Amino acid sequence: MDSGTLKLLEKQQAMMSSLHETMANQKAQRKEELEQQNARHREDLDQQRAQHKEDMAQQKLQHEEAISQLAQRLSPGASTSEATALKFDSFVKSKEKWDQYLQRFNHHLAIYGISNMEKKRACLLSWVGPETYSLLRNLFGAADVSAQTFDALTEKLSTHFKDSIHVQAARYEFYNCKMQPGQSYADWIATLRGISKDCNFTCSRDGCDQSYVDEIMRDLIIKETPHADVRRHCLTQTNPSLDDVLKVAATYVRTLETDRVIQGESSGKDTSIVNKMTGSYQKGKKPSKSNQGNFPERLKSCSRCFIDHQRKDCQYRHAVCQKCGRKGHIKPMCACLPNLVSRNRSHPSISAQCRSSPSTSINYIDA
Known part of the structure; x- marks a missing residue:
C-alpha cells in the first residue's frame, strides 16, 4: 500500500474509535439518568405509602372516637350534658300537623x-x-x-x-273521601280516621263528650263502597257496627281473590259477573225492568256467557242450558228469555238453537 492509503485507513480507525467512545459515554450517561429516575420514583412511592399509612391511622382514630361518642349518647346511663342530641327537622305546616x-x-x-x-x-x-x-x-x-x-x-x-282548624271544612273533606282504585278497606279507614281528628265528631251534651266517629265511618263506608254486594249484605243487618262492616268487606275481598285464583283469572277482572246475573233469576220471580234494561249493555263479546272473551275460549261452550235443553250456552244467556230475545239477534247461533225449542212457557228457576 502506498502512504496515502495508509493515512486514510488510520484516519478511519481514529474516527471509529472516537465514535465508539462517544456511544459508550452516552450509554453510561443514559444508564445513570435511569438509575436516578428509579431512585426518585422509589423515594416518591415510599413517601406516598407512609402518608397513606398515616392518613389511615388518623381516620381509624376518628372513627373510634365517633363510635365512642355515639355509644355515650345512646347509653341508658348517659347524663343530659353527655347526651348531645342530633338536630331535629323543622316544623313545616304544609307537611304535617x-x-x-x-x-x-x-x-x-x-x-x-x-x-x-x-x-x-x-x-x-x-x-x-x-x-x-x-x-x-x-x-x-x-x-x-x-x-x-x-x-x-x-x-x-x-x-x-x-x-285555625275549620270544622266544616274538615267534615267536607271527610264526607268526600272516597275509596281510591287499588286502595284497601284498611287504608281507607286509616285515611278517614286521620281526617276525623279535626271533625269534632263528639256528643255536644254537657258532660258527655263521647265520640261517634265509628258510626259516621260505618255509614260512609256503606254508602260510598264501590262494591254493591258489600252494601247489600250490610243493609240486611239491623244495626251493624264498624267492625261488622269491615268483616263483611274483608270476606268479600277474600272471596273475589279466591274466585280469581280458582278461575285462573290473572288479569284482575271480576269473575263473579255470571253469579250476579244468575242471581236476578229467582224462583217464581221475573227479572226486574232495571235488570232487563241494564246488564245486557254491560256484557258483551261472548254469546255463550257474555263475559269479555272469545267464544272459543268460553268455559260454557259445552254447557247444557237448563232452560231450552240445548248445548252451547247457559240459562241466563238463553235466547228464549224475553229480555234477551231482542238482544241476541246479533248472535244467530243462540237464536237458531232455541228457535225450535218445544218450551212455550217460561219458568224462572235457579240455574
Whole structure:
C-alpha cells in the first residue's frame, strides 16, 4: 500500500474509535439518568405509602372516637350534658300537623335522655324553624320568647293551630273521601280516621263528650263502597257496627281473590259477573225492568256467557242450558228469555238453537 492509503485507513480507525467512545459515554450517561429516575420514583412511592399509612391511622382514630361518642349518647346511663342530641327537622305546616310534630319532637328528646326543661325549650326554639319561631314571637307580642317555659311555648302553638282548624271544612273533606282504585278497606279507614281528628265528631251534651266517629265511618263506608254486594249484605243487618262492616268487606275481598285464583283469572277482572246475573233469576220471580234494561249493555263479546272473551275460549261452550235443553250456552244467556230475545239477534247461533225449542212457557228457576 502506498502512504496515502495508509493515512486514510488510520484516519478511519481514529474516527471509529472516537465514535465508539462517544456511544459508550452516552450509554453510561443514559444508564445513570435511569438509575436516578428509579431512585426518585422509589423515594416518591415510599413517601406516598407512609402518608397513606398515616392518613389511615388518623381516620381509624376518628372513627373510634365517633363510635365512642355515639355509644355515650345512646347509653341508658348517659347524663343530659353527655347526651348531645342530633338536630331535629323543622316544623313545616304544609307537611304535617303540629300535634304530630310535637309528639315526634318529644320522642326525639326522649331518645337522648333530655328531660331538663330549659334544654328542651332551647332545643325547641333552635329546631322549630324560622317560620314557626317568628310565629311564636308574634303570638307572645312584647314578651320575650326565650323567657317562656317549654310548656308555655308548646301550649301557645297548640292553641293557635287548633283554633285555625275549620270544622266544616274538615267534615267536607271527610264526607268526600272516597275509596281510591287499588286502595284497601284498611287504608281507607286509616285515611278517614286521620281526617276525623279535626271533625269534632263528639256528643255536644254537657258532660258527655263521647265520640261517634265509628258510626259516621260505618255509614260512609256503606254508602260510598264501590262494591254493591258489600252494601247489600250490610243493609240486611239491623244495626251493624264498624267492625261488622269491615268483616263483611274483608270476606268479600277474600272471596273475589279466591274466585280469581280458582278461575285462573290473572288479569284482575271480576269473575263473579255470571253469579250476579244468575242471581236476578229467582224462583217464581221475573227479572226486574232495571235488570232487563241494564246488564245486557254491560256484557258483551261472548254469546255463550257474555263475559269479555272469545267464544272459543268460553268455559260454557259445552254447557247444557237448563232452560231450552240445548248445548252451547247457559240459562241466563238463553235466547228464549224475553229480555234477551231482542238482544241476541246479533248472535244467530243462540237464536237458531232455541228457535225450535218445544218450551212455550217460561219458568224462572235457579240455574
